[in-house]
Amino acid sequence: MNRLLLAIAGMVAVSAALAAQAAPPASPRATSGLTAVDGIKVGHHTLTERPTGCTVILVDGDAVGGVSQRGGAPGTRETDLLDPLNMVDKVNAVLLAGGSAFGLEAATGTVKWLEEHNIGWPAGPSRVPIVPGAILFDLGVGANPKIRPTAECGYKAAAAATAGPVEEGSVGAGAGATVGKFGGPGRSMKAGLGTASIKHASGLVVAAIVAVNAVGDIIDPSTGKVVAGVRNPDNTFADARAILRAGTAMQRPRAGENTTIGLVATNAKLTKAQATRMALMADDGYARAISPSHTNGDGDTIFSLATGRWDGNADITLIGGLAAEAMADAIVRAATQATGVAGIPAARDLKK
Amino acid sequence: MVLAAAIAALGAAQPDSKLTNATLTAVGGIKVGHHTLAERPTGCTVVLIEGGATAGVDVRGAAPATRDTDLLDPAKMVQQIFGISLSGGSLFGLSAADGVLRYLEEKRVGIAFGGRRIPIVPGASIFDLAVGDAGVRPTADCGYRAAQAASAAAVVEGSVGAGAGATLGKYGGIERAMKSGVGSAAVAMPDGLIVAALVVANPLGDVIDPATGHIVAGVRAAAGSGLADARALVRSGTPRVVRSGGNSTIGVVATNARLSKAEASYLAQLTDDGYARAIWPIHTVVDGDTVFAIATGTRSGTTDLVALGALAADVMATAVVRAATQATGLPNLPAVRDLRR
Numbered sequence: 001m002n003r004l005l006l007a008i009a010g011m012v013a014v015s016a017a018l019a020a021q022a023a024p025p026a027s028p029r030a031t032s033g034l035t036a037v038d039g040i041k042v043g044h045h046t047l048t049e050r051p052t053g054c055t056v057i058l059v060d061g062d063a064v065g066g067v068s069q070r071g072g073a074p075g076t077r078e079t080d081l082l083d084p085l086n087m088v089d090k091v092n093a094v095l096l097a098g099g100s101a102f103g104l105e106a107a108t109g110t111v112k113w114l115e116e117h118n119i120g121w122p123a124g125p126s127r128v129p130i131v132p133g134a135i136l137f138d139l140g141v142g143a144n145p146k147i148r149p150t151a152e153c154g155y156k157a158a159a160a161a162t163a164g165p166v167e168e169g170s171v172g173a174g175a176g177a178t179v180g181k182f183g184g185p186g187r188s189m190k191a192g193l194g195t196a197s198i199k200h201a202s203g204l205v206v207a208a209i210v211a212v213n214a215v216g217d218i219i220d221p222s223t224g225k226v227v228a229g230v231r232n233p234d235n236t237f238a239d240a241r242a243i244l245r246a247g248t249a250m251q252r253p254r255a256g257e258n259t260t261i262g263l264v265a266t267n268a269k270l271t272k273a274q275a276t277r278m279a280l281m282a283d284d285g286y287a288r289a290i291s292p293s294h295t296n297g298d299g300d301t302i303f304s305l306a307t308g309r310w311d312g313n314a315d316i317t318l319i320g321g322l323a324a325e326a327m328a329d330a331i332v333r334a335a336t337q338a339t340g341v342a343g344i345p346a347a348r349d350l351k352k
Numbered sequence: 353m354v355l356a357a358a359i360a361a362l363g364a365a366q367p368d369s370k371l372t373n374a375t376l377t378a379v380g381g382i383k384v385g386h387h388t389l390a391e392r393p394t395g396c397t398v399v400l401i402e403g404g405a406t407a408g409v410d411v412r413g414a415a416p417a418t419r420d421t422d423l424l425d426p427a428k429m430v431q432q433i434f435g436i437s438l439s440g441g442s443l444f445g446l447s448a449a450d451g452v453l454r455y456l457e458e459k460r461v462g463i464a465f466g467g468r469r470i471p472i473v474p475g476a477s478i479f480d481l482a483v484g485d486a487g488v489r490p491t492a493d494c495g496y497r498a499a500q501a502a503s504a505a506a507v508v509e510g511s512v513g514a515g516a517g518a519t520l521g522k523y524g525g526i527e528r529a530m531k532s533g534v535g536s537a538a539v540a541m542p543d544g545l546i547v548a549a550l551v552v553a554n555p556l557g558d559v560i561d562p563a564t565g566h567i568v569a570g571v572r573a574a575a576g577s578g579l580a581d582a583r584a585l586v587r588s589g590t591p592r593v594v595r596s597g598g599n600s601t602i603g604v605v606a607t608n609a610r611l612s613k614a615e616a617s618y619l620a621q622l623t624d625d626g627y628a629r630a631i632w633p634i635h636t637v638v639d640g641d642t643v644f645a646i647a648t649g650t651r652s653g654t655t656d657l658v659a660l661g662a663l664a665a666d667v668m669a670t671a672v673v674r675a676a677t678q679a680t681g682l683p684n685l686p687a688v689r690d691l692r693r
Contacts, residue, residue: 072657200588200589201589202589221565221629224565240662245539247542247659277637280412284635288628292622292658292662293625294621294622295622295657296618296658297658316636316637317556317636318586318591320633320636321582321633321636322586322587325583325587
């Protein structure tokens, strides 16, 4: 009797799982990428004057946030409040921007947009929008380094945010992103913005978004092969790992050229300390897909968001492991989805 | 062109060949000694730097067992350490460092204080209490004996010292785990820079060869002789077996470069990328992953931190792979070499 019930339950579960796989998306909600996490919207604004811009991750309501900051040359705001010891435990949006330290101004526009929509931390009569952010250094791409994302960029990206599929490649914060800079000028490659997600039958979703602007090469961790990086004169890969191992003279990374910034999100319910652990484990995705990563010429930073809309139970080790995996996937996509600019080819250009 | 030719000629793994000793003791002034208990597979591994070294630490795992790590903060006073104690036995095993202190005090090594010397010996332990009788743990005596045994010879790898009870691949529980141990690796650069690592690999996760993405050792399949692949288990949503047997990967990276204390801390952080590349998953809630960095400073001149950090991550990943390949199995805990038969 029990066995029969189990068998029926099993069949129901299997058919439900099959139905879940086969059913087309009923709404504009994305089935892959960061917006696969219910309650998360993403918007880009890309400047036309120079390849740079910003990307805003908006939370529908709020989410518990964390951060991992491991690179040696960061440009960030509101990261201190994400410390689990500190009071504020909710985040309304996260800003990723180009434009070096100047680009942090874009967050001002995101804050303005949120205030207009009455979203923020309740503080007496007002609501204070909590918008941590990080920038990458892309001033060397394009002719005029004076062109940087401003508050207007952050406002427009917030206004453009949707729950639909996230546009990848050379857009938003990834518009001016490049990788493989150990060989100096003329040997780097174009990268951009990538996103990826992993969904379990239990309903747990873990996803990542990243703007990849590393000193190092992009590696596919499942094969150990270079996806994009320092080029030889014949457009084959020189392999930053081999350059470093050989001790050959190389172009030292300079502040003002690098930094990978990203975010991981889940629909699980996490404490602030768990969200911090999730960001820390996602950083292992950087280590695996970027070689070398976290250098003192990179300001590598990862934010995490937990919306808590899924009420299942998941181990933070599982969530963190998935976050690292989704982040590594997103990094590889940031390289494969990019579009080249003059003198800086993308991975797809080399395949031609 | 010249660059490409040089790389092609050297290959990725070749620079080690000019080192006859490609282990932690390739860095001059460093000695390593093990003591392995006879009663059960556990023990301790001691790194001695009797001339002193600048040091840093990075604790990224969520379940650490450490001592004297606070003083390694660049804002704190102490500028030199004289040894590092790595041990099995979980928190209990931290007492191995007591024996190292005693040994060094007898040899009058340490910071001068009045007529005495205060040896500074940070330490970390792995959880190996699930392998045999949990009541048997490394004590101060173990640390003293390991210090006595320390030499500048090539480090003995495998299931010895602090790695005697080390295991890996515990996502599916200790019943499907594999044996691990101590691994070490070193690189010497044309400009005289030496970077070396030693690790006691006892992770929840699998050990991966980052050069190929292949599993070296890890969770064994529930049935048959193959490996389950922790990445596939996590990706598919398979829950972790909670009573997994305890974890933590603890290690040391050493260089002959001259570094400030802040640079040594940063070196420890960058070395942690080697853990991330060679262990999957890593830095979990049930791992107390810790990396110590030591800089002896015998090589004068400036060192590029980018190259140093990248090399450190690289040699640490190699050391982790060696911890798996050099291990010797125990009953119900096969090592890589047992599965190859």
